[in-house]
Amino acid sequence: MAKLLAEAIGTFWLVLGGCGSAVLAAAYPDLGIGFAGVSLAFGLTVLTMAAAIGHISGCHLNPAVTAGLVAGGRFPAKHAIGYIIAQVVGGIAGAGVLYLVAKGLPGFDRVASGFASNGFGPHSPGGYPMASCFLIEVVLTAAFLFVIHGATDKRSSAIIAPIAIGLCLTLIHLISIPVTNTSVNPARSTATAVFQGGWALEQLWLFWVAPIIGGILGGLLYRTVADCCHD
Numbered sequence: 001m002a003k004l005l006a007e008a009i010g011t012f013w014l015v016l017g018g019c020g021s022a023v024l025a026a027a028y029p030d031l032g033i034g035f036a037g038v039s040l041a042f043g044l045t046v047l048t049m050a051a052a053i054g055h056i057s058g059c060h061l062n063p064a065v066t067a068g069l070v071a072g073g074r075f076p077a078k079h080a081i082g083y084i085i086a087q088v089v090g091g092i093a094g095a096g097v098l099y100l101v102a103k104g105l106p107g108f109d110r111v112a113s114g115f116a117s118n119g120f121g122p123h124s125p126g127g128y129p130m131a132s133c134f135l136i137e138v139v140l141t142a143a144f145l146f147v148i149h150g151a152t153d154k155r156s157s158a159i160i161a162p163i164a165i166g167l168c169l170t171l172i173h174l175i176s177i178p179v180t181n182t183s184v185n186p187a188r189s190t191a192t193a194v195f196q197g198g199w200a201l202e203q204l205w206l207f208w209v210a211p212i213i214g215g216i217l218g219g220l221l222y223r224t225v226a227d228c229c230h231d
Contacts, residue, residue, distance in 0.1 A: 006057040007083050008090030010049040014061050015094030015191045018042035022116040022181075023102050039173035042182070047166030054162065062185040063087055063208075064215035068145035072219030074152075084187070091191035099195050110195050117192040117200035118183040118207045126178040130206065133180045137210035138217070140172045141184045145218025153226070183207040184214070 021041035050059045063084040069075035120133035147168040151161040176182045183189045189207035193200035
């Protein structure tokens with residue numbers, strides 16, 4: 001239960017911190033933090049929680065990470081469903097707090113604003129089609145899992161792991177916010193889609209399928225490379 005609670009709290013923080021930066025702090029013409037600020041915010045949520053709960057639950061915060069760690073032989077499959085449920089619940093709770101704050105501003109509309117949701121086609125920030133969005137989510141999630149596996153390898157430095165993983169997530173957002181508003185995390189996508197309630201729920205399938213495929217590919221790829229090194 002401690003591990004599941006840690007995952008829920010960590011994902012709560014990721015959604016509140018990352019999506020909160022997009023909803024509350026990115027839009028101001030003169031003071032807004034922009035894409036770069038939102039990218040950094042997501043990286044910082046992972047970096048800080050890795051330090052806080054990495055020793056408790058491993059700090060997955062993401063169903064695609066959990067699936068990738070199972071594929072890479074780093075996490076027992078029998079615990080995956082519990083982790084994923086905790087992540088989704090924590091993410092929705094984080095989005096709920098964000099909504100309660102945001103709706104205090106007169107004129108705020110969670111549906112019209114998009115509420116930091118992920119989308120493709122007309123709901124992609126840059127208007128990218130579904131195929132482009134699917135591809136970028138698969139590839140970037142695979143890269144994320146490859147970095148996670150490498151940074152947490154017993155032959156690597158435990159001190160550098162949270163920094164490497166946090167900066168990798170920052171880089172991923174810098175690349176793909178214009179494409180999909182960056183998911184690489186089904187729990188994060190579900191959390192905001194629940195409150196947007198319209199097109200985000202209709203397109204949510206992509207932001208489960210593509211990151212899970214990418215996570216598994218990244219885990220398998222690192223496992224293959226590591227096995228070759230041992231040979």
